[in-house]
Amino acid sequence: MSTQPKILVTSAAGKTGLPVTLQLLHKGADVRAFVRRYDQRARRLERAGAEVFVGNQYDLTDLRAAMQGMHRAYQCAPTAPNGLHFNAAFTVAAAEAKLEHIVTLGQWLSSADHPSLFTREVYISDQLARLSPDTTVTSVDPGWFADNYLMVLDTAAHLGLFTMPLGPGDEKKNAPPSNEDIASVAVAALLDPEAHAHCHYRPTGPTLLSPNDIAAAIGQALGRSVSYVDISEKMMTKALRAHPPANYSAAAVSQLAIYAEEYRRGSFAVNAPTRDVEMVGGRTPEAFEDIVRRYVAGQPRYKTSLSRRLAAMAGFVKILATPALDLARVQSDRDYVAPRQPRFSQDTEEWARTHVPRPGAVKRLKSA
Numbered sequence: 001m002s003t004q005p006k007i008l009v010t011s012a013a014g015k016t017g018l019p020v021t022l023q024l025l026h027k028g029a030d031v032r033a034f035v036r037r038y039d040q041r042a043r044r045l046e047r048a049g050a051e052v053f054v055g056n057q058y059d060l061t062d063l064r065a066a067m068q069g070m071h072r073a074y075q076c077a078p079t080a081p082n083g084l085h086f087n088a089a090f091t092v093a094a095a096e097a098k099l100e101h102i103v104t105l106g107q108w109l110s111s112a113d114h115p116s117l118f119t120r121e122v123y124i125s126d127q128l129a130r131l132s133p134d135t136t137v138t139s140v141d142p143g144w145f146a147d148n149y150l151m152v153l154d155t156a157a158h159l160g161l162f163t164m165p166l167g168p169g170d171e172k173k174n175a176p177p178s179n180e181d182i183a184s185v186a187v188a189a190l191l192d193p194e195a196h197a198h199c200h201y202r203p204t205g206p207t208l209l210s211p212n213d214i215a216a217a218i219g220q221a222l223g224r225s226v227s228y229v230d231i232s233e234k235m236m237t238k239a240l241r242a243h244p245p246a247n248y249s250a251a252a253v254s255q256l257a258i259y260a261e262e263y264r265r266g267s268f269a270v271n272a273p274t275r276d277v278e279m280v281g282g283r284t285p286e287a288f289e290d291i292v293r294r295y296v297a298g299q300p301r302y303k304t305s306l307s308r309r310l311a312a313m314a315g316f317v318k319i320l321a322t323p324a325l326d327l328a329r330v331q332s333d334r335d336y337v338a339p340r341q342p343r344f345s346q347d348t349e350e351w352a353r354t355h356v357p358r359p360g361a362v363k364r365l366k367s368a
Ligand SMILES: NC(=O)c1ccc[n+]([C@@H]2O[C@H](COP(=O)([O-])OP(=O)(O)OC[C@H]3O[C@@H](n4cnc5c(N)ncnc54)[C@H](OP(=O)(O)O)[C@@H]3O)[C@@H](O)[C@H]2O)c1
Pocket: 010, 011, 012, 013, 014, 015, 016, 017, 034, 035, 036, 037, 055, 056, 057, 058, 076, 077, 078, 079, 080, 083, 105, 106, 107, 108, 118, 122, 141, 142, 143, 144, 145, 148, 247
């Protein structure tokens, strides 16, 4: 192997793939960025020094081509159906290419019998990745991203409402990480496999926040008062159907509803916040309000005006008029494999056992 390892980043134009690529390049790494189209994000990666590979990352032939000459890789299944297919194809191509190290983006909730198909697929993918004798693996398992709250930034900016089905407003149930902080943990592991092989990391933001805290931070960043409204799951599916975020399929919406249930159960608060961003990523985790300020900065669409307020009200009427998604129907229409006895993460003995603070990993880094 040359002295400079080559690193493949999949989902390189995505929420975590983009900062993973940029941070690796910033640290002088040699990076191939896998994107599905040559657009302005691909050009940005190219300008920053990445070799851009355009292809379909669900396609084994493309993955095999992308892995040629690579030594390490960031494995990131898109938030979309067929995650297990992507991960299986990735694992085959990585084993054939005899990659020395993989950093895989998993999930905080990852467990074998989870009600969410996407989560069960992540669990299986994680086990699969570890079967290859030539490759070491680091798992980065974040919880509910800070980015998720920003799906409703328009409503907050123009109607003063933060609407999500997160349960009581005063219960502190998530320490949301920024995409960049999640990326920093993956980057550390990609650059130093020896220190991070076999580790599982759970990057979080610095502080557990309640929905009221989230609303207040969004309000501070927007310069207006914002109140939390605990909406029903049905209303959430109506909103996501009326105004789908980019790339969000009905299948993804159905999984988000299950993650909201986990949120209300407090699963993202179990042993959170962690110190992984600080100890592994080497940076101070970004406060939620600062994350929102970054998103809002220089975006005229969040500035208040009568026309934008009227547009937001029209958007709200559209939500009310949109039929809710029949979550059970989505799963049966797609022939989802169902576990015999679905169990939320905290009801699973393995999950509870492995979601404890991991002083071992931190100690090893301290002495490194
Ligand atoms: N959001 C959360 O709260 C959360 C929490 C825990 C774990 N996760 C995990 O995060 C992962 C997603 O990571 P992310 O948010 O960084 O990814 P992401 O933003 O969903 O990015 C996926 C990228 O993959 C690209 N892509 C989609 N289909 C492709 C194809 N066929 N070929 C090539 N590229 C394709 C997309 O391209 P375009 O942009 O061009 O469409 C997009 O840039 C999921 O596996 C999920 O389990 C998410």
